[in-house]
Amino acid sequence: VSESGGRALVSVRIGGTWLGVPAASVQEICNLAGYTALPRAPGHIFGLLNLHGQAVALLDLARLLELAADAAAPASDVQRRVVVTTAAGMRVGLIADQVRVLGEVDSEHWREVRAAVGSRLEPFAAAEVDHTVGYVTVLELEKVLEAACIGGEGASR
Amino acid sequence: MKVLWSNVGGHVIAVAAERVEAATDLASAGRDDTVDVAALLGVAVSGGEMRRVLRVRSGGAALLLLVGESVGVADVPAPQPLPELVAGLGITLGVAGVAPLAGAFGYVLDVDRLAQATRRVT
Numbered sequence: 216v217s218e219s220g221g222r223a224l225v226s227v228r229i230g231g232t233w234l235g236v237p238a239a240s241v242q243e244i245c246n247l248a249g250y251t252a253l254p255r256a257p258g259h260i261f262g263l264l265n266l267h268g269q270a271v272a273l274l275d276l277a278r279l280l281e282l283a284a285d286a287a288a289p290a291s292d293v294q295r296r297v298v299v300t301t302a303a304g305m306r307v308g309l310i311a312d313q314v315r316v317l318g319e320v321d322s323e324h325w326r327e328v329r330a331a332v333g334s335r336l337e338p339f340a341a342a343e344v345d346h347t348v349g350y351v352t353v354l355e356l357e358k359v360l361e362a363a364c365i366g367g368e369g370a371s372r
Numbered sequence: 373m374k375v376l377w378s379n380v381g382g383h384v385i386a387v388a389a390e391r392v393e394a395a396t397d398l399a400s401a402g403r404d405d406t407v408d409v410a411a412l413l414g415v416a417v418s419g420g421e422m423r424r425v426l427r428v429r430s431g432g433a434a435l436l437l438l439v440g441e442s443v444g445v446a447d448v449p450a451p452q453p454l455p456e457l458v459a460g461l462g463i464t465l466g467v468a469g470v471a472p473l474a475g476a477f478g479y480v481l482d483v484d485r486l487a488q489a490t491r492r493v494t
Contacts, residue, residue, distance in 0.1 A: 249475070249476070250476075251470075251476040251477040252382065252383065253458060253461065254383050254413035254414055254415060254461075254465060254479075255413065255414045255461060255464055255465060256458060256461060260457070260458055263455065263458075263470065263477050265472060265476075265477065268449075268472065269452065270452060270454070270455055270470050270477055271455055272454075272455040272456075272457035272458045274457065304456060305455070305456040305457050306455065306456070307455070307457050360457065363457060364456070364457055364460075365457065365458050365459070365460040365461055
């Protein structure tokens, strides 16, 4: 949180939805290239990314949060980006159609959750931010990752 | 670490070479101590595809792993555990970890865990 009450965000577009994650939890942004499929994984687990020799699980937020696809989304995996985040003791790559680093967003631009009310996204929404890209739903990343985490039999926790 | 690896339904699996006694043809499979790795991974293998069998050692007993047609040998770094988000799948898959292999990650099988599971079933 800055002196003006703002918080730094990285926003990701998934289909027609912009989501925000705290910049402090973002480790790296890279291309989605050379991933490995993971057998018996639920649909929201995209696979494993080789990040500097380390395996990082890739999370498909579109599947987990049931976000609508958008015609403007890139058609191929090559064009998609991965935002590598750390939260809840896990390092996870979020797959995005587009990424923007918003930097500090002043407190006057923040509001309570409205757009996401009633959707699958609502339980994971901390707030909404009015930005040039439109309204960005800021995620409670820990909650998202805990919901996505796989138990012993391959099902979501 | 030296491993024997095979492509099973699009997934690369590996077994520590020191645990492998022999790589044979399909004729020696079909016994109770055979693990169909394709079924383990939940992938389909076409009926016409040739299969190979790895005879591996677990404790004092042998276990047969039904894998893909081609079997290769490679030196890989020590396996790293599955990432925390998907760690629970390791038990389901009988996987000890992953290692960079054949341009992707290979799933290194936990032979002892598979042997225990097989003995429980049979």
